[in-house]
Amino acid sequence: MIAWEGSICGALNRLLQNVPDGDWICEFCVARKAGKNVELPWIPEGKKMRRTAREKLLSGELWAARIESLWREPNGVYWIKCRWYVIPEETTAGRQSHNLRRELYRTNHLSNIEMESVIRHCYVMNPREFGGAINDGDDVFYCEYEYDVRWHSFKRIADVIDADNNEEDGNDEVWKSSDDSGGDSEGDSDFDEEEIDALFSFQDIPIPELAANSRKGRIFGLHKIGVKKIPKHVRLHKPSNMESAKSMLLPTTLPKSLPCRTKEMEEISSFIEGAMCGEQCLGRCLYIHGVPGTGKTMTVLAVLRNLRVEVDAGRMQPYCFVEVNGLKLASPENIYRVIYEALSGHRVGWKKALNLLNERFSKGSNVGKEDNRPCILLVDELDLLLTRNQSVLYNILDWPTKPNSKLIVIGIANTMDLPEKLLPRISSRMGIQRLCFGPYNYQQLQEIISSRLKGIDVFEEQAIEFASRKVAAMSGDARRALEICRRAAEVADFRVEQLSQLSKTTSLTKACPKEKHFVSIDDIEAAIREIFQAPHIQIMKTSSRMSKIMLAAMVHELYRSGLGEVTFEKLATTINSLCSSNREAPPGRDTLLKVGFKLGECRIILLEEGLKHRFLKMQLNFPSEDVTFALKDCPEIPWLSKYL
Structure with missing residues (x-):
């Protein structure tokens, strides 16, 4: 018989190298129970006690996540999209008496991280599965509730209704991996070497200033993840200029500054500031139109980002911002549900959401924590909300006319004369304030591309000008210009790689200085031919x-x-x-x-x-x-x- 309480001391790992003969009782545990001061054996310098992954997870040093999807980038790096779990100590309520030791909360926060961050496979089970998981190993955890990181509310997972197909999600799917290199094996030593912990920062999550049950002066929230030691060649990899250029030329990459739209940004900013004058907020509507690829949505988001700085500095009253894209709605009526969920944090049907929003904007009743603040509603692809009786557009444009609405609506569409095609009762509520975004000319396209490539000297100036003139002559779409330049960079990168491989295989071994390779006009022409000579x-x-x-x-x-x-x-x-x-x-x-x-x-x-x-x-x-x-x-x- 071996009598030892691992929760009191770690003496078993220190003293016993083999199974003893007869009975063995830990003397340190006996002395501690008797109330004596016990000095445990010292740990060698540079070593630390080995703990299981479960103990690290429950102490907040590791994180559990549910892998939603996995993909491979062109550079060969694998990425995953994961949904995070948190322990009760990391919620605003803290650990309660009813919480189990292995209990986790599933959150509504998703992140994209590298596959290198994954340590190993664990199991997160619902109550029924957890009750029968007696012999399923140490990495088994219990999850019954979902935790909203924004509104700090709890909801039973079995009651969470999916917004798209209204199906219940009460079971967590897990990712199966054949590689268990991060786990502890029988051949591991008693002490592990000190490892380097990489931290990932998530700044876009509203985290309370001080979470409940904070331990050792540390503040807990969704702002870090413990990972295993990343290989040196991955940790020290520095992207080349060509890789940086291809990354910056992605249309989805948000630039630090938005060139060529200064006048439009000033008009949008003055419109919002005029509606939120003083402590009052006047309901208004602004209609923005223009051909695709002219930066309409990005300009509005840049203005709101600048206004957020004014709010943080105390020079402007706080407001809440809701963004809706008509392309992402299954039906026009679903916009009510999206707006209500953004304001209150609760999911309801669109009919109930419409009634609650009517009370919110017409009567000024409270539906959420930010009701007393003005609300800026950005509706992209506004023309997709058209129905037979045009009731959806009427309700959205009618709310700002109410005295207590405090609602500012900014609609974006490609149609220039959309107000004239609407019913008179709707076009009159849209107002006369409109803003037109014209197509970019070649100088503006050239400035946009050059601003993204600032500090990255891989493109010839003639190549950028050639691509800008080609796109400006056809449509003036900035997204198409970025697509052509990015494809040209890929063509040039492939050409350089082929030349380097050819030089290695040839018998010429003369040392010659490396030439600096640029994306030339020929690469731009090759990209244009490839894009415009599709089947x-x-x-x-x-x-x-x-x-x-x-x-x-x-x-x-x-x-x-x-x-x-x-x-x-x-x-x-x-x-x-x-x-x-x-x-x-x-x-x-x-x-x-x-x-x-x-x-x-x-x-x-x-x-x-x-x-x-x-x-x-x-x-x-x-x-x-x-x-x-x-x-x-x-x-x-x-x-x-x-x-x-």
Whole structure:
């Protein structure tokens, strides 16, 4: 028999190297129970007591996470998207008497981290599974509730309703790994060498200034993760200039400053500051329109980022900000649920959310912790909220007109004359304040690309100017210009890699100085050919005469109305008008319908499923500049270039 209490001392790891004969009782445990002062054996310098991963997790030194997805970057590094778990001490309520020792809370916070941060596999089970997991090992934990890191509220996981498919999620899926290199084995020594801990900082999470049950003066929150020792070649890897350039040219990368939109930023800033004058907040609406890729949404977000600095400095009253994108809504009515959840932190159906929001903005009743603050609502892709009776747009634009709403609505769409297409009761509430974002010219595109590549000398100036002129001549879309430059950087990087491999395999061993490689005009041309010589562009070039006229009419209608979708009846009217103006025999409705179905089979356009051919909705499946590039120099129909 061996009598030892590991929770009192660690003597078993220090003294026993083999199983003793007969009975053995730990003398340190006996002395401590008797109330004597016990001095434990000293730990060698540079060593530390070995603890299991479970003990480190429950003491806040490691983190548990549920892996949602895994992918590999072009540079070969694996990344994961994970949902974090927290221990009760890291919540605002702290550890309560009903909390189990192995209990965790699942949070609603997701992060992207490198796969190198994963130590090993653990099991997080629901109450039923945890009750039967007696012999499932040490890395087994219990989870019954979800913790909201913003509103500091708890909700049973079985009651959490998914916003998309309304399915219950009461079971945690775990990631299975065959590599258990981070675990403890029987051959491990009694003491582990000191390891380097890497910390990941998450600044976008609202963490309380002092969490409950903080231990040893440390503040706990979702702001760090303990990891195993990262290999030296990974830890000391410094990205090259070409890799940094490709990273900065991603359209999703937010630049430090937004060039070429100073005037628009000043107008948006003055609009918001004018609505929030003094301690009052006047409900207002601002409509922003312009062709795609002109920086409408990014400009508004940059203005709000600057205003947040004013709020932190105390020069402006606090406000709450809600951003909604129409493309991410399953139906226009779901915008009520998204707005209410952002204000209150609770998930309800859209009908109940509409009633509560009406009380909030019409009567000034409280629905959340930030109700007394003004609210700035940014609705991107506003035209996608159109319904048959236009009730969704009416409610959103009617709320700012109420005396106690304190609501500022900023709508963004590509359609210039959207207010004129709405019902009079809606267009009157939208107001007269509009802001137009025109397409970028080549000087502005050149400045945008150069600002992102500031301090990274890998592009020739002529190459940037050439790409800017090409894009400005077609659409003025900044995203397309960044895409071309990034692809050119990849082409140049591949060319340099091929040259380096060729130099290693050749018999020439003369030492020659390394040349500094730049992205040249040839690389830009190769990227443009690759982008604009895709299979769908070749199909457009070789399509029939009437197919080309239909595609040109769809682009013309897109530029005229700003709406991506067009009905067959309206498109047929536009085609007849174009043909009559250019002495072309107008086709019949049956012919146009066959041409439309043919383009739909090739996936050049998207057709709505249904039998109502007259009101059949049609939409381009590719950017309009691809159609312009394919048909602008068509020798068969030269007059098409006037409408592209």
